[in-house]
Amino acid sequence: MHFPRFLAAAALALVLAPLGAAAQGKAVVTTERVRAELLAHAPEGLQPGKPVWVGLQLAHQPEWHTYWKNSGDSGLPTQLEWKLPRGVVAGDIQWPLPKKIPIGTLANYGYEGTVLLPVPLTITPEFKPSVLAGDVEIKLKANWLVCKKECIPEDGEFMLKLPARSTTALHGGAFDAAFAAAPRPLAAPLGDRVPESHARIDGQALELSVQNLPVQARGKTLQFFPETAEVIETAAPFTQAWKGAVWTARIPLSAQRSASPNPLPVVLADGSQGWRAELKVLGAWPTVAAAATVSPALEAALRGNAAQPQGAPPITLLAALVGALLGGLLLNLMPCVFPVLAIKVVSFTRHADDTHGHRVAGLAYTAGVLVSFVALGALVLALRAAGEQLGWGFQLQSPAVVATLAALFTLIALNLAGVFEFGSLLPSSVATLEAKHPVANSFLTGVLAVAVASPCTAPFMGASLGYAIGLPGPLALAIFAALGLGMALPYLAASWLPAVARALPRPGAWMETFRRLMAFPMFATVAWLVWVVGQQAGIDGAGALLGLLVALSMVVWAFTLRGRSRLALGALALACFGVLAWSTGDAITRQAAAPQAAAGGRWQPWEPGRVDQLLAAGQPVFVDFTAAWCVTCQYNKKTTLSNGAVLGDFESRNFALLRADWTRRDPAITAALSQLGRNGVPVYVIYRQGRRPVVLSEVLGVDEVRAAINQL
Incomplete structure (x- = not known):
């Protein structure tokens, strides 16, 4: 059997392709909570002195929100970092009017629905657009915090090309709406006898007096937004009144005040229109005592911080290298790798008498494994450095990648079963070339082995990979290389030790039977991959994939025929x-809605902050970080985590059981894994209040889990 190199090359391309596009700039970034788009508005073109605007538009899912320049009691404002051509300078965000968002006893300032954050661009005389290119690249890296009951940090990299010599006004309506929503500056008082607007310090309160508000605002109840954070008690009620045309208010100062601005920039609003003023502060700001009274909100936050367990203790570089070597060695025992090993067994047996060929094939296989692990590690490191939240096995979070691997394994299984030979499908020149280059075959078999092994995490691997993510590039890649060396080591040793070659059975008819037998593990792998697609894209996606695999099998069978029937x-x-x-x-590639755990079930879905809430209530927590494409995860779930004695211990010790499903990309789960020093699944963690989290083995045993539970 000559394994065709184009299939293994396709497997490597699958590993590298899904997020290669993510590293490139684009105008739109979509998450489960926000659709972010970079917009531009240059109605008079890119010319010095002419108005040019760019902006980030955030369209929130219902009940989610992001934050204003002063986020209030919690949260973070959206941050924009621009990369612009020479002669183009970005100004500050022209923040639209926010709304007050109550969160329990707290209050935040932010945006729901759709909001555009416009930024003015200044075109200076130094701006010289390229005559050949004709377009100007505007690049943006944005970070925003999106919250509902939980908060999730998100980011995106955007790129937009603007024509240098023509106008851009497609999104003029969106920018006009943002300009209309921006607070307008209040005019200065007319005449020397009219007092200035001001804020007077009166004990632990601010007494405001604001002049020159427009006539339509007079008599209305106004909203008050300070632009400086941590000055007032954001959620506290305050009194306000009109004295003729003057608006007055008394607002409590924050007991934890961290700023004393003078003037004090504020925004007032009547619900639809806002006005901005800088108030002169009269009197001295009160001193914040070192032992100031702690607000209830801060007190709750401090309790949460105290309850939050610290991360797992760090490991050394030497320990990480040894762990990676051992983890790679144990990868060969993982069920996800087993189908590919059949190819190596048949290959070793066929060439048992060819010592030189045996050794060269072993080196080539090792090279394929090493190159693939280092390339995959470099891609993960590069994309994480670019802001992507990724972990080990990330490529199988894409249904398209899983579906293509299912097609690849279907072809391999049909070949092993004897339905077709690659030489019968390929042109004779290609088939001859294939037979003349067994070294390339061995190299690409190593590539395929890595593509299949990448979703697995063997013992010792987790800590090493998590440690590698935080290292400089060369050291991190050394750990990935050690992982590859460990995986290839048994075959490298077998190819160079004569005793192993002599121990192999002689070639014979049994090899053909063994080859056909190995088709069934391949078909089992296809069944698993179809199930994974079903978890990601729903039952319609799994059904569509099954139909495509049947059609692919028909294509292969048709081209094994002879005569005119072959072509027809x-x-x-x-x-x-x-x-x-x-x-x-589309049914295969789209992401279906994430399934929710049944209400009242033993296992509940993990979400950010949930562990802290349960620990604060005095309840220990067990978290299963898992994924449908992780075979080890599924094995542990069906055995140890379903064991009656284990579940009984969980119940008797009042454990809360949470399941963090990483089948789809989830930045929050990726961040939680990083805090634990891990970069892939499975990960099993026991949390107890005030103590370090206990991270259990990747391959769980009943005794290990029960011992950890009963240490409470």
Whole structure:
């Protein structure tokens, strides 16, 4: 059996492709909570002295919000970092009017629905657009915190090309609406006898007196937004009154005040329109005592911090390298790698008498594994440095990648079962080339082994990979290389030790039987991959993939025929496959809604902050970080985590059981894994109030879990 190199190359491309596009700039970034888009408005073109605007538009899912320049009692304002051509300078965000968002006993300032954060660009005389390019690249890196009951930090990199010599006004309506929503500056008082607007310090309160508000605002109850954070008690009620045309208010100062601005920039609003003023502060700001009274909100936050366990203790570089080597060695025992090993077993047996060829093949396989692990590690490190929240096995979080791997393994299984030989499908020149280059075959078999092994996390691997993410590039890649060396080590040793070659059975008819037997683990892998797609894209996605695999099998069978039927049936099969792929492709690639745990069930879904809430209530917590594409996770779930004695111990010790499902990309789960010093699943953690989290083994045993539970 000559394993075709184009299939293994396709496997490597699958590993590298899904997030390669994510590293490139784009105008739109979509998460489960926010759709962010970079917009531009240059109605008179890019010319010095002419108005040019860019802005980040955030469209929030219902009940989610992001924050104003002063976020209030919690939260963080959206931050924009621009990369612009020479001669183009970005100004500050022209913040639209926010709304007050109560959160329990706290209050925040932010935005719901859709908001555009416009930024003015100044075109200076130094701006010289390229004559050849004609377009100007505007690049943005944005960070925002989006909150509902929980808060999730998100980010995105954007790129927009503006024509240098023509106008851009497609989004003029959105910018006009943002300009209309921006607070307007209050005019200065007219005449020397009219007192200035001011804020007077009176004990632990601010007494405001604001002049020159427009006529339509007079007599209305106004909202008050200080632009400086941590000056007032944001959630506290305050009194206000009108004295003719003058608006007055008395607002409590924050007991934890961290700023004493003078003048004090504020925004007043009547619900639809806002006005900005800088109030002169009269009197001295009160001193904040070192032992000031702690507000209830801060007190709750401090209790939460005290209850938050510290991360797992760090490991050394040497320990990480040894752990990676041992983890790679144990990867060969993981069920996800087993199907590919059949290829190596048959190959070793066929060439048992060729010592030189055996050794060269072992080196080539090792090189394929090492290159693939280092390339995959470099991609993960590069994308994380660019702001992507990624972990080990990230490529299988894409349904398209899982579906393509299912197609690849279907072809391998059909070949092992004897349905076809690659030489019968390929042109004779290609088939001959294939037979003449077994070294390339061995190298690409190593590539395929890594593609299949990447979703698995063996013992010792987790801590090493988590440690690698925080290291400088060369040291991190050394750990990935050690992982690859460990995985290839058994085959490298077998190819160079004559005793191993002599111990192998002689080639014979049994090899053909063994080869066909190995088709069934391959088909089992396909069944698992279809199930994974079902978890990601729903039952319709799994059904569509099954239909495509049947059509692919028909294509392979048709081209094994002879004579005219080969062309006729082959063309028909290809047409069926193409129509099916075109009509069902969206069902496979789209992400279905995440399933929710049944109300009142033993296992509840993990979400940010949930562990802290349970610990604060005095309840210990067990978290299962898992994914549908992780075979080890599923094995542990069906065995140890379903064991009656284990579940009985959880119940008797009043454990809360949370399941963090990482089947789809989830930045919050990625961040939680990073805090634990891990970069992939499975991860099993026991949390207790005031103590370090206990991270258990990747391959769980009943005794290990029960011992950890009963240490409470």
